[in-house]
Amino acid sequence: MVIFLIFIASLVGIAVQRLRMPYTVGLVLVGLGLAVFSLQYAEAITEVINLNAIRLPEVILTILVPPLIFEAAFHIKFENLRRNLKEILTLAIPGVLITMVLVGLFITWGTDLPLEVALIFGALIAATDPVAVVALFRTLKVPNQLLIMLEGESLLNDGVAILIFNLMIAITLGISDFSVAAFVQDFILIAGGGLVIGLIVAGAASLIISQVNNHLIEVTLTTVTAYGAYLVAEELHVSGVLAVVAAGLVIGNLGERGMSPTTKISLFNFWEFSAYLANSIAFLLIGLVIDISQLLSSMQSILIAIVAVLVARAIVIYLLSFRFSNITSNMRHVLYWGGLRGAISLALALSLPDALGGETQSLLQDMTFGVVLFTLLVQGTTMRPILKRLGFSTQSKNQVSYERHQARAIAAQRSHDRLLEMHREGLVSDHAWNILEPAIQRQIELRKEVVQEILHADRTVGDTELDQAFQEILRSQRSTYNSLLSEGMIGEETFAYLVNEVDAALINQDISYGDLLLRRTKDLPPITKLVFASVSEPDVFETLHMLGIMGIPAIRLASNLGPSGQISLTLLIGVEEEQLDEVIEAIMNCCSPEQPIRRGLFNLLPGQEPKEDGQPDHANVYVFDVEHYEEI
């Protein structure tokens, strides 16, 4: 069964990439398709797949929840959480309780479900899952604060929702008596206990990880931490989910200090894959479990549930966030519409105990699926135009112009390559080639000139392309080292050293003074020297790459175009006294002696000796003493 679901998930992954839609949207549609499929072939399916196995509540939660929660918590930095803690806690704790109550009351009013069962639904549907929009936020460069609030809220409200879901199940089934005092007391004990267990387990794991230098062992230790924290907490009857939240935060912030860049990348890939699998299984399982004919007959209840969830979300966001002056009204709109539901709600719906009754179980599962379907298909797919309407993603005119002209230049080049291929194959005659080729060549040159002009006017427009190209270069280098190792051309030690170099560059790719402006927590060494280095453009990449590996930030000044078309860039590099010789040597080593450097900005600086044009330089490096260095 698991292999079947993983196979389906792979097919979905391929399809959504081609169709350019969020992955979870594709999953929920396939889940719906499976619901239709399972109706027609129910008997065959129950022979092949033991559907009863799917309905083991504890198994579902134990297998699916830890990877989803751990992966989300792992990526959140303490500093970001701390800065937005009040907002996140407000949305996650009172927000979940208000959602549960409002949705519960609405459902009771609109359907035949008793209040306690409606509150169970309210609890399970309170968990948000913004994964479909978070990826969009990153591509559209939405303010970081918004991203952190949505992710932080989702992380904590998952834990709180699962906790009160379990409490409501216990109350409904008569295992516990309900009183507000007992509810609050249980909540505090279970939540607090879970967090403590998570901290202890992850703290111990972090200590062990810092003593180990093998990425496979370290990844295994994090898996033990995630599942171990969950199981230990559940054994002690406290919140397993909050234990995993705490464990993920600790490993992602403290544990990673003891990890090499290679381990960090392995960890990131492993947990990304695990969360992807867990998401897929949750969505596809619900599709197999859902009875499509009953889904259609529950449509009225589903519509009521959707309205209840939308109204409750509006009250939570617009009322609770009102006291926070740093949340603008546009941000509130995004937080409201970004409250999608996903795998956690589905996993909780799948874990409903049989003691509730088959009909009630099915109805709640139908309503959950309906709400998740709505939020993904409607909210998930309309978020992009809403973000643009609210002004959260704007491309400058230069950026738009650059993309347009760059695409034209690439298209012209490709058409030239195709024409050449056809000419070589004899499909285009010499006569046609002699007419067409110069024309296309001229077109290519003209378009490239336009692109260069835009770049000179605004160097920032090419940065996205540089980012992606640089990442591809590093990945291909890594892949080459893998090949060299398997071909026996390099040994394990050399491989580990070289891969570490590339991984360090991949991770430290955004070190710059500009980035230091973004990271308050980074401890800067005492800067006592400022280096101005004029480097020819072909050597800039190599130079910045080397400086990046050394952990030395650099800023580029606008480039200068010399008479022969040679472009040079000036780098500003702040360094400690002890690093100065190393940095100058690195710059000199990276600069090819064949590249002549043209003067530009340095005409203004003191102490410069003018040189004749045509005399090649390696690089020009000026060093200033920094009398005072300050960040504000």
Added chain:
Amino acid sequence: MKMILCILQISDRDEVANALNDAGFPVTILPTTGAYFRRGNATMIAGVDDDKVETAMQIIRDTVQEPDDPGQKRATMFVMNVDQFKQV
């Protein structure tokens, strides 16, 4: 004489430059970007008499805005000695 080199958010560039110019500190603005992946910052240089350095730095401190992201720094300043200054 000293040179103050200040790296700041591009959104603060014009206001800081105007504030320094109004106070009698002419500035040169250099468009800059980070190593590979950072954009949107500006660098300015200003030649300042030794006894006016603190005044100029205070103007910068007072003029830069709080960033959108509370975690961001607002500016970075270097102060360097100038051996010779010639204006033609």
